[in-house]
Amino acid sequence: MDSPLYGQIIMTDSSTINLTGQLIIATPEMGDPRFNRAVIYICSHDKDGAMGIMINKGRGGRMLSDMLINIGIEGDVRVADSPVLLGGPVDIDRGFVLHSADYFKSETSLKLTDTLNLTSTKDILEALVKESAPEKAVLAVGYSGWSAGQLEQEFQLNAWIAADGNEALIFDTQLDEIWAKALGSLGIRPEMLSMTGGSA
Numbered sequence: 001m002d003s004p005l006y007g008q009i010i011m012t013d014s015s016t017i018n019l020t021g022q023l024i025i026a027t028p029e030m031g032d033p034r035f036n037r038a039v040i041y042i043c044s045h046d047k048d049g050a051m052g053i054m055i056n057k058g059r060g061g062r063m064l065s066d067m068l069i070n071i072g073i074e075g076d077v078r079v080a081d082s083p084v085l086l087g088g089p090v091d092i093d094r095g096f097v098l099h100s101a102d103y104f105k106s107e108t109s110l111k112l113t114d115t116l117n118l119t120s121t122k123d124i125l126e127a128l129v130k131e132s133a134p135e136k137a138v139l140a141v142g143y144s145g146w147s148a149g150q151l152e153q154e155f156q157l158n159a160w161i162a163a164d165g166n167e168a169l170i171f172d173t174q175l176d177e178i179w180a181k182a183l184g185s186l187g188i189r190p191e192m193l194s195m196t197g198g199s200a
Contacts (some may be wrong), residue, residue: 017152019045021113023169024052024151024160025182026132028193031159034089037179040144041098041165043110043118050146053096053118055138055170056178058083064139067095068125075129077136083175088144096171097124103134115168136171159184 016194020190026038042146046129065077079099087096108121117134127133146154154160163185169178180190 007118017045017155019050019151019162021165021181023055023182024163025163025186027139027158027161029158038087038144039169039182041111041170042108042162043143045151047148048146049148050151053085053087053140053151054144055085055098055140057086058175059086059141060084061135064128064137067139067179068128071125073124073126073129077128078130078133079128079135080171082138082171084192085138085175087140090143091144092142093189094141094143095125096120096138097128097145099124099133099137100171101136103127103132103137103160113165116165116170137169146175161188 009110022042024040024042026035029037030036035054037056038054039056040054042050042052044051063081063152064079067084068074068077083135086092097119098112099119101111101113101117101119103109103124104111104117105119105123108123108183109117109119111117124134125139128137151160155162161183163182166182168183168184173181183190183193
């Protein structure tokens with residue numbers, strides 16, 4: 001599975017990988033169809049495992065405003081009415097909101113970077129129709145998780161490529177464009193991956 005292309009960009013020393021705050025981009029070597037062409041923002045990664053939110057797959061065509069109505073939150077959405085994301089196959093009945101750092105509650109929000117937070121309680125959903133809404137937010141249901149050493153092993157198999165956690169890809173890019181644009185941030189065209197023998 002090794003190739004000159006992957007060899008230049010894949011981290012191979014599993015003992016030093018820490019992908020917190022980065023994007024991981026699925027390659028044609030990804031064997032799990034649930035992650036075909038996936039782009040995942042890694043919210044936490046340490047020796048015990050990793051957790052992230054897939055940012056480029058929608059959940060059944062639902063929009064944020066529809067989801068809020070369905071759970072009984074009334075009012076006009078104060079952020080862009082974006083598609084609800086399928087954040088991953090774990091805990092798919094739970095909502096996770098990636099949002100700008102202008103909304104933060106110390107008891108419930110996880111600071112990811114100086115400009116990005118994650119909140120997974122109903123407070124943030126209720127805030128999306130109030131003046132306290134963050135400037136930017138996307139709602140995901142479910143998350144992507146890895147046990148200790150699992151993500152590192154997948155990198156060894158060239159299933160993922162790491163890239164900077166570009167927030168424009170999270171908030172300002174159409175879902176069907178995110179995978180190619182994430183690759184483009186590394187100077188990689190999708191057709192370059194297909195030349196390695198995998199099928200996208």
